[in-house]
Amino acid sequence: MKPCPSCDKNKIDEYSYEEGSILICRNCGLQWARYTGRVEKNTSLIDSREGLSNSITNYYMSSGSITSSGCYPPYRSFFRFLETIKPGGSLRILDIGCGNGVFLQECLKLGHDVTGIEADDTMREIIPPGLQSRIIFSPVEKISAFGQPFDVITFWDSFEHLADGFKLLNRLRAYLKNDGIIYLRVNNNYDIFNIAAYFITCLFPSMGKRMLKLCFGFPHHAWNFSRTGISNLLDKNGWQVVSYGFSDTPASRFTKNVLLRCLIELAYLFNRMIRGGKIGEYYIVPGVKGAALRCS
Numbered sequence: 001m002k003p004c005p006s007c008d009k010n011k012i013d014e015y016s017y018e019e020g021s022i023l024i025c026r027n028c029g030l031q032w033a034r035y036t037g038r039v040e041k042n043t044s045l046i047d048s049r050e051g052l053s054n055s056i057t058n059y060y061m062s063s064g065s066i067t068s069s070g071c072y073p074p075y076r077s078f079f080r081f082l083e084t085i086k087p088g089g090s091l092r093i094l095d096i097g098c099g100n101g102v103f104l105q106e107c108l109k110l111g112h113d114v115t116g117i118e119a120d121d122t123m124r125e126i127i128p129p130g131l132q133s134r135i136i137f138s139p140v141e142k143i144s145a146f147g148q149p150f151d152v153i154t155f156w157d158s159f160e161h162l163a164d165g166f167k168l169l170n171r172l173r174a175y176l177k178n179d180g181i182i183y184l185r186v187n188n189n190y191d192i193f194n195i196a197a198y199f200i201t202c203l204f205p206s207m208g209k210r211m212l213k214l215c216f217g218f219p220h221h222a223w224n225f226s227r228t229g230i231s232n233l234l235d236k237n238g239w240q241v242v243s244y245g246f247s248d249t250p251a252s253r254f255t256k257n258v259l260l261r262c263l264i265e266l267a268y269l270f271n272r273m274i275r276g277g278k279i280g281e282y283y284i285v286p287g288v289k290g291a292a293l294r295c296s
């Protein structure tokens with residue numbers, strides 16, 4: 001078996017499924033997917049809505065799940081951070097995997113010039129018609145060039161879908177201004193659900209395996225990151241993390257059910273106590289390959 005792509009160690013556990021395997025590095029905590037030949041990883045960022053997660057995914061992707069985007073906490077904290085590093089003025093923003101387009105609308109409201117990329121053509125049905133001229137409906141890998149470079153490139157819950165995400169980052173470097181920044185909002189495996197999955201896998205392997213699959217988002221996700229895991233991979237690819245943090249998606253984004261929302265919020269309380277969260281947020285800029293590893 002190949003070593004961990006992040007820390008190069010061979011301490012790897014493998015969990016096999018019909019679609020392929022989830023590989024977990026016991027050293028750095030990185031989790032990544034390996035697909036069987038029969039399953040071709042679709043480049044569409046949200047490439048399936050089936051089974052248990054069907055209604056949650058549909059609700060999550062609907063523009064109605066963010067009723068007042070100006071108050072949507074993840075956007076609020078993103079724009080607050082942006083204001084500290086790039087105060088005032090209009091910015092050129094590229095949003096990869098723009099989904100329902102709500103983030104694009106928020107950028108426009110704040111006076112930024114924004115372009116979106118969305119691989120899933122069915123999103124046209126829920127994206128407001130006035131916004132569609134700003135969106136390129138194509139897998140990002142198939143886009144050969146952009147006009148002017150961007151100040152900011154964002155991946156809102158889309159980077160973990162891309163098996164070749166780090167190669168893509170390196171390609172995007174050419175379309176980022178010299179003082180540009182990339183924002184990655186990715187899944188993070190240090191939270192109550194992932195920890196519970198780990199313990200259940202030890203006690204009840206079959207049930208734990210199913211829970212692990214759910215936490216990972218396999219096969220739709222290609223990665224389930226740990227902080228060390230993604231930091232090493234970014235460093236190896238010549239990216240420097242300038243700021244990072246952990247958070248959770250507001251429960252209101254998943255369901256209208258009040259009881260369920262309360263249960264989710266209770267779980268989030270545990271995440272805050274352990275300083276973790278289901279979401280990792282990373283602001284990165286071009287750096288020197290291996291700089292952090294050499295310093296550590």
Ligand SMILES: [Zn+2]
Nearest residue numbers: 004007025028
């Ligand atoms: Zn590792």
